[in-house]
Amino acid sequence: EAGVAQSPRYKIIEKRQSVAFWCNPISGHATLYWYQQILGQGPKLLIQFQNNGVVDDSQLPKDRFSAERLKGVDSTLKIQPAKLEDSAVYLCASSLDPQGREAFFGQGTRLTVV
């Protein structure tokens, strides 16, 4: 079974630039999550999709972050414009459904904003 795929693995951008991350979840997984993990901290949920609908985006900084999940499969997360404090690992995860099931994580994208 293929895992959660993310790209790119690493990205370095200057502040005020834009960046996009891509995620392909495990086949058949209806729930997709984007987490932000700052060094030394636990993952923080940014947005959660159930199929292509948003379940929770309460911690997504909507003035600069946006996410979409087309056709309930792949997802993209965009930051525009980036700030220095956005430097983190962005983790995509998926699960069969949102009801307390285990989440499987991708390798993450390490973003450095300079």
Add this chain to the structure above:
Amino acid sequence: QKEVEQNSGPLSVPEGAIASLNCTYSDRGSQSFFWYRQYSGKSPELIMFIYSNGDKEDGRFTAQLNKASQYVSLLIRDSQPSDSATYLCAVDTGGFKTIFGAGTRLFVKA
């Protein structure tokens, strides 16, 4: 604000000893509890989950849940250097939302 608290560590134990990792959570309505292991520079991977009060054992790992005390723990028996990692406690607070703690760093000395 629903919270999940963990001691950041590092927790250092000798090889072969029992490592005990603890987690408390604030939302009494929480139903599902997960322990993830995260090696440095890698993604979290699930090692245990528990839904009911009591103990759940899987190999060298035992998860313990006490909903009345809002407390969940992970015991690692016969700790190995390869167990050295950060252990993340995650709680499904209901409303289909999972919150992660900041993690406890475990170091197993050979």
